[in-house]
Amino acid sequence: MTGVREVCVVGGGLAGLAVAAAADPARVRVTLLERRPEVRPLGAGIILQPNAIHALDALGALEPLAAAGAELSELVQYRDGDRVAIAQREVWPRLALPTLAVHRHALHAALLARAVERADVLLSQAVVDVACEQSGRVAVTTADGCRYSADVVVAADGVDSAVRRAVAPEVTDGELGLWWARWIVDAGSGLPREWATAAVAGAVVGTFPLGGDELQVFATIPAEAMTDDRRAETLDALVRSSALLRRAAEHGMRLVHVGPAREVRPHVWRAGRVAFAGDAAHATSPTLSAGGGLAIEDGLVLGRLLAAPLAPDAVLERYEAARARRLAWIARVGRVQASTARGTPGTRSREEMAAALRGMYEPLDDPCYLERVTGDTGVAAGAVRA
Numbered sequence: 001m002t003g004v005r006e007v008c009v010v011g012g013g014l015a016g017l018a019v020a021a022a023a024d025p026a027r028v029r030v031t032l033l034e035r036r037p038e039v040r041p042l043g044a045g046i047i048l049q050p051n052a053i054h055a056l057d058a059l060g061a062l063e064p065l066a067a068a069g070a071e072l073s074e075l076v077q078y079r080d081g082d083r084v085a086i087a088q089r090e091v092w093p094r095l096a097l098p099t100l101a102v103h104r105h106a107l108h109a110a111l112l113a114r115a116v117e118r119a120d121v122l123l124s125q126a127v128v129d130v131a132c133e134q135s136g137r138v139a140v141t142t143a144d145g146c147r148y149s150a151d152v153v154v155a156a157d158g159v160d161s162a163v164r165r166a167v168a169p170e171v172t173d174g175e176l177g178l179w180w181a182r183w184i185v186d187a188g189s190g191l192p193r194e195w196a197t198a199a200v201a202g203a204v205v206g207t208f209p210l211g212g213d214e215l216q217v218f219a220t221i222p223a224e225a226m227t228d229d230r231r232a233e234t235l236d237a238l239v240r241s242s243a244l245l246r247r248a249a250e251h252g253m254r255l256v257h258v259g260p261a262r263e264v265r266p267h268v269w270r271a272g273r274v275a276f277a278g279d280a281a282h283a284t285s286p287t288l289s290a291g292g293g294l295a296i297e298d299g300l301v302l303g304r305l306l307a308a309p310l311a312p313d314a315v316l317e318r319y320e321a322a323r324a325r326r327l328a329w330i331a332r333v334g335r336v337q338a339s340t341a342r343g344t345p346g347t348r349s350r351e352e353m354a355a356a357l358r359g360m361y362e363p364l365d366d367p368c369y370l371e372r373v374t375g376d377t378g379v380a381a382g383a384v385r386a
């Protein structure tokens with residue numbers, strides 16, 4: 001066998017949709033199995049950093065998002081009345097692409113539109129079992145007894161990955177000591193239409209505009225204040241002590257998510273002929289606003305490599321080599337960030353903050369990365385674009 005012919009992707013989130021959207025149907029048949037009856041994410045927003053924009057452009061999925069999203073040109077920190085603003089172009093000087101905030105449903109819709117052109121996307125298919133066959137192929141079984149056999153299975157089934165539990169049980173997921181709450185509010189609330197954060201009562205609260213008439217409001221809160229018996233009280237106290245949250249509450253803000261930040265330890269890229277992508281491989285701290293972009297990058301890189309004239313094991317080796325260092329770096333940075341995001345006002349100067357942010361994202365700010373890791377595979381680098 002010279003190349004991969006059949007791939008089964010488990011999970012229709014950002015990673016799974018990106019694998020399907022990057023597939024080359026002339027070389028590889030891709031079947032994506034999503035457990036839900038529709039591809040429907042949480043009703044919240046997501047920040048797409050310039051590396052995510054780069055990957056979405058390569059997938060041909062950027063255009064509808066550029067029109068629907070809001071550009072975040074700077075990150076603002078409020079400290080005791082002072083306003084410190086860092087331009088995103090200073091943080092990402094090499095990619096020189098915008099940062100966008102979009103509704104998650106718009107992002108999924110843009111990827112799904114590309115995915116269905118290149119793959120069979122099957123809904124209401126919850127994978128419950130994975131088995132290696134004697135031929136070397138891998139078979140997955142769904143809750144209603146359907147069986148799909150493929151040269152490679154991609155586990156893109158999120159941080160709680162059932163596939164990971166079955167084939168790499170030594171990998172665990174743990175909490176980072178930080179909880180996250182997200183609300184949506186009307187833009188008519190008069191809240192500033194900017195990406196801004198402020199330290200309040202032991203937490204960090206912030207906001208960013210979404211495309212259309214809405215803003216996302218968020219808070220990161222130390223886990224010790226979010227035990228079962230204290231959670232409601234902590235959220236109420238936070239709203240009382242933050243002018244931003246009080247104002248959003250007066251305008252009917254709706255809570256769309258509250259939960260702990262989690263990470264996967266150690267990262268896992270492959271187990272036999274199973275490849276891992278997105279949160280199933282490397283869930284990392286949400287404080288970086290990077291996990292979704294990295295899930296899309298995983299999918300793009302893996303989707304391109306799967307079309308290369310290489311044996312399945314060689315494809316998965318190349319994939320791990322392309323992704324592991326980048327993600328190890330981000331996980332380290334994310335852990336440090338999660339441990340310091342404790343609601344104490346920053347003391348660094350504007351220049352120090354800009355340099356620290358630039359250093360954090362520096363490995364992702366590389367315009368040649370995608371070309372370098374997939375360019376010599378025998379597949380034209382531009383092949384995934386329409």
Ligand SMILES: Cc1cc2nc3c(=O)[nH]c(=O)nc-3n(C[C@H](O)[C@H](O)[C@H](O)COP(=O)(O)OP(=O)(O)OC[C@H]3O[C@@H](n4cnc5c(N)ncnc54)[C@H](O)[C@@H]3O)c2cc1C
Binds near residue numbers: 156291
């Ligand atoms: C609070 C918070 C804020 C964040 N903010 C940002 C941000 O601003 N920017 C950013 O880039 N990232 C952000 N992230 C990270 C980002 O949301 C995730 O990294 C990204 O959504 C992961 O995508 P995924 O496809 O790997 O997993 P998921 O989105 O979890 O998708 C997994 C999919 O698999 C399906 N599935 C699960 N099990 C099965 C099964 N057994 N069979 C079939 N299907 C299955 C699920 O239904 C789901 O559709 C944030 C994360 C959090 C928690």
